Amino acid sequence: MAADDLLTLKAAAEQYSVTYDRLRRAAWDGRLPTEGTGHARLVRSEHVETFLREGRVVPGREAPPPKRTAPPLGKIIAVALLKGGTGKTTSTLNLGVALGQRGYRVLLVDTDHQCSLTSAAGLNPAELAPEQTLFGAIQLWTTQLREDLHNVIQTSPAGVDIVPASIRLSLTERALHLQNRREYVLQSILAPVAPQYDIVLIDTQPASSNLVHNALVAAHEVIIPVEPEQLAVESLGLMLDQIDEVRRSRLNPHLKLCGVLVTQVDVRMTLHRDLLSEIREQFSSDLPVFNTVIRRSSKIAESQARHQSVLQYDPKGSGATAYRALAEEISREWE
Numbered sequence: 001m002a003a004d005d006l007l008t009l010k011a012a013a014e015q016y017s018v019t020y021d022r023l024r025r026a027a028w029d030g031r032l033p034t035e036g037t038g039h040a041r042l043v044r045s046e047h048v049e050t051f052l053r054e055g056r057v058v059p060g061r062e063a064p065p066p067k068r069t070a071p072p073l074g075k076i077i078a079v080a081l082l083k084g085g086t087g088k089t090t091s092t093l094n095l096g097v098a099l100g101q102r103g104y105r106v107l108l109v110d111t112d113h114q115c116s117l118t119s120a121a122g123l124n125p126a127e128l129a130p131e132q133t134l135f136g137a138i139q140l141w142t143t144q145l146r147e148d149l150h151n152v153i154q155t156s157p158a159g160v161d162i163v164p165a166s167i168r169l170s171l172t173e174r175a176l177h178l179q180n181r182r183e184y185v186l187q188s189i190l191a192p193v194a195p196q197y198d199i200v201l202i203d204t205q206p207a208s209s210n211l212v213h214n215a216l217v218a219a220h221e222v223i224i225p226v227e228p229e230q231l232a233v234e235s236l237g238l239m240l241d242q243i244d245e246v247r248r249s250r251l252n253p254h255l256k257l258c259g260v261l262v263t264q265v266d267v268r269m270t271l272h273r274d275l276l277s278e279i280r281e282q283f284s285s286d287l288p289v290f291n292t293v294i295r296r297s298s299k300i301a302e303s304q305a306r307h308q309s310v311l312q313y314d315p316k317g318s319g320a321t322a323y324r325a326l327a328e329e330i331s332r333e334w335e
């Protein structure tokens, strides 16, 4: 088939005088096969014609069936710690991809206006229109009390679905502050889509903001990534207080700690070894600390800079192996 049969979704929408959203939704739910990923997704003109005629493309060219046949778990997990740079975004992406590889239907949600998760997953936040991001979805809710994440969710080049962020998300803080029941906005927006996924992983900002509160209220469980450094260990205590406050204030009385994930461990450093055992001694009787530890690895940092998961960038390396082990450890109780 000639390469010029391939069109971008926008070009196909123009050529066939249909809305871009109609084609994007069909591409998203598998009725219209695509080639490439993210914004580079291309469609064949003959497939577009078949889709417009028959509502989906002919058997044999249909998207593969969902990997899991069991009802979705619909579990929402926030990845949170007030301290910056502890591996929240890295862990959200790589755990999400590792769970996806185990057959779980995964949705990532980027609630940080730094958009690190969005770009680490291979999307360019600057190319997204406001209504294609969480900002647009929150705006729709705060202005019209309507939720419509279906139009926002994209399949990322990392291979899992994502609700992307944009820098505009920083503008929502004030809007949320003025909003009635402001802690429940994310929960309300996620409610119609979460039941279609096994796992929804929410990446959060390193701040005590309305958006972080929203994530803790929407979540069933929290993963806390900490570096083995004194400041991170102290902020672990603060994070535990915050979870406790969310429970006691009845905003989310059943919020559970999924586990503390020790990241960026350099096993050669004595300080790291001491703090690692201190975390285990200080907290393990009360707190679940994952057996899986994420070691410091240049491949993990490189993968993020290349906008890929480490499972894609260095699938056989220690980083990918560790995140696969974490996915196995977390999903053991569901399997």
Ligand SMILES: Nc1ncnc2c1ncn2[C@@H]1O[C@H](COP(=O)(O)OP(=O)(O)OP(=O)(O)O)[C@@H](O)[C@H]1O
Pocket: 083, 084, 085, 086, 087, 088, 089, 090, 091, 112, 114, 116, 204, 205, 206, 263, 264, 265, 294, 295, 296, 297, 298, 300, 301, 302, 304, 305
């Ligand atoms: N295990 C690791 N080994 C090496 N580098 C890592 C590892 N985990 C994360 N990094 C790097 O550390 C930096 C911070 O990681 P990340 O962005 O995941 O932290 P964060 O907690 O999300 O930060 P923020 O609070 O700013 O959102 C990134 O450059 C990332 O590539």
Ligand SMILES: [Mg+2]
Pocket: 088, 089, 090, 112, 116, 117, 203, 204
């Ligand atoms: Mg981050």
